[in-house]
Amino acid sequence: MSALSIRQAEFVTQILSHVLSQFTSLDRAYSQHFANQALSSSDKSLISQCCGDIIRRLNLFCYLADVPQDEASEQPEKLLTVWHYLQQLDAPMLLKQAMLNRAEFDERLAQAKQQSQLWQGCPDWLESLGQSQLGAAWPKEREAMAQRPGRFIRVNTLKTTSHELQASLQQAGIASETVADAPEALSILSEGALFQTEAYQSGWFEQQDAGSQLVAAALDVKPGMKVFDACAGNGGKTLALAAAMQGRGRLLAMDVEEWKLKNLKQRAKRAGAHNVETRLIESSKTIKRRKMTADRLLLDVPCSGLGVLKRKPLAKWHDTAERLGHLTQLQQDILQRYSQLLKVEGILVYATCSILPIENELQVKQFLQNNPNFTLLEQQTISPSETGFDGFYWAKIQRQQA
Numbered sequence: 033m034s035a036l037s038i039r040q041a042e043f044v045t046q047i048l049s050h051v052l053s054q055f056t057s058l059d060r061a062y063s064q065h066f067a068n069q070a071l072s073s074s075d076k077s078l079i080s081q082c083c084g085d086i087i088r089r090l091n092l093f094c095y096l097a098d099v100p101q102d103e104a105s106e107q108p109e110k111l112l113t114v115w116h117y118l119q120q121l122d123a124p125m126l127l128k129q130a131m132l133n134r135a136e137f138d139e140r141l142a143q144a145k146q147q148s149q150l151w152q153g154c155p156d157w158l159e160s161l162g163q164s165q166l167g168a169a170w171p172k173e174r175e176a177m178a179q180r181p182g183r184f185i186r187v188n189t190l191k192t193t194s195h196e197l198q199a200s201l202q203q204a205g206i207a208s209e210t211v212a213d214a215p216e217a218l219s220i221l222s223e224g225a226l227f228q229t230e231a232y233q234s235g236w237f238e239q240q241d242a243g244s245q246l247v248a249a250a251l252d253v254k255p256g257m258k259v260f261d262a263c264a265g266n267g268g269k270t271l272a273l274a275a276a277m278q279g280r281g282r283l284l285a286m287d288v289e290e291w292k293l294k295n296l297k298q299r300a301k302r303a304g305a306h307n308v309e310t311r312l313i314e315s316s317k318t319i320k321r322r323k324m325t326a327d328r329l330l331l332d333v334p335c336s337g338l339g340v341l342k343r344k345p346l347a348k349w350h351d352t353a354e355r356l357g358h359l360t361q362l363q364q365d366i367l368q369r370y371s372q373l374l375k376v377e378g379i380l381v382y383a384t385c386s387i388l389p390i391e392n393e394l395q396v397k398q399f400l401q402n403n404p405n406f407t408l409l410e411q412q413t414i415s416p417s418e419t420g421f422d423g424f425y426w427a428k429i430q431r432q433q434a
């Protein structure tokens with residue numbers, strides 16, 4: 033990795049200031065700041081990697097820069113200087129005014145390395161939650177979630193094969209490799225303008241973490257089935273389901289947010305997923321009207337997102353623990369009401385992008401206690417530390433009787 037140019041450094045400081053003062057998502061900030069700018073894909077990739085590194089361990093960067101965390105948005109240059117020092121790089125000229133006393137920095141660095149919670153960029157509320165929920169398993173998950181996320185795509189088998197896609201990306205100078213246990217996933221090994229390739233324009237792949245692909249695969253859909261994706265959002269998993277159905281059967285994508293379903297429709301068109309229909313959930317009638325009609329049902333419920341902190345690190349700097357009570361109630365409510373969509377012998381997958389038992393196996397346990405006509409077939413937590421993927425949970429549940 034090389035030092036940032038002055039221009040790249042300016043983008044980083046502007047984006048950091050923006051997200052830290054307004055708490056908009058990093059992705060949204062990138063699209064706003066990059067719009068209509070002559071930046072190469074390697075510029076964009078370096079800028080976003082650098083912003084991600086700093087936000088992921090914001091408390092550490094503030095400590096090393098001797099900046100109070102609530103003033104981080106006003107002193108992003110100092111955080112960027114720390115980023116350069118940590119990688120033994122010279123900071124760009126722009127940052128000279130933000131130079132830190134090297135001896136003091138070294139002393140702080142030595143102290144920080146002794147404190148794993150600080151070194152791995154973990155706020156106090158998350159440390160207590162992780163400890164209480166996961167006990168001895170927490171430290172390795174905390175460490176895994178301090179790392180940069182991997183870059184994964186899903187091969188769109190409606191249009192191509194893994195082999196053909198790899199060859200096409202290789203021609204565009206992008207190296208990739210297959211991923212053990214996730215048959216449609218490719219791990220992208222080189223930087224490069226993935227989204228400007230002919231393969232992307234032709235709908236041959238979607239960006240999707242390998243863990244998320246495993247959740248969709250757990251539903252085990254078959255061509256010709258009637259499948260509901262009841263919290264479909266922008267359709268990451270819907271499109272994976274459509275590919276597994278080989279375009280045959282009915283796939284109904286539902287959500288409470290209309291704009292997400294609009295995005296989903298566009299993505300489905302590009303992917304050639306012609307059996308996808310969308311339906312806005314306007315009231316409980318949308319569900320009741322379709323009672324006992326589904327062969328398969330995906331409930332990818334709203335959650336804390338604490339499994340995907342590598343990719344969405346800003347969530348560390350809100351106290352998500354405060355929202356957990358509301359979220360877990362909503363999750364149980366969705367599971368209880370939407371499970372009525374299933375036919376007898378139909379199968380649902382309840383899923384979250386969290387690794388906390390309170391959102392996962394404890395929710396399923398409560399549901400099964402209240403609904404003896406459903407049984408648990410299988411469940412899995414996809415652990416970031418064991419897989420290198422984002423963290424997810426899924427439970428496969430079958431309806432035995434009406």
Ligand SMILES: C[S@@+](CC[C@H](N)C(=O)[O-])C[C@H]1O[C@@H](n2cnc3c(N)ncnc32)[C@H](O)[C@@H]1O
Nearest residue numbers: 263264265266267268269287288289332333334
């Ligand atoms: C984890 S996200 C889904 C991500 C999506 N499945 C994917 O793979 O891209 C959860 C979704 O649930 C939606 N949602 C929130 N409350 C809901 C409700 N009561 N019924 C259905 N969907 C809901 C949110 O709008 C959000 O899109």
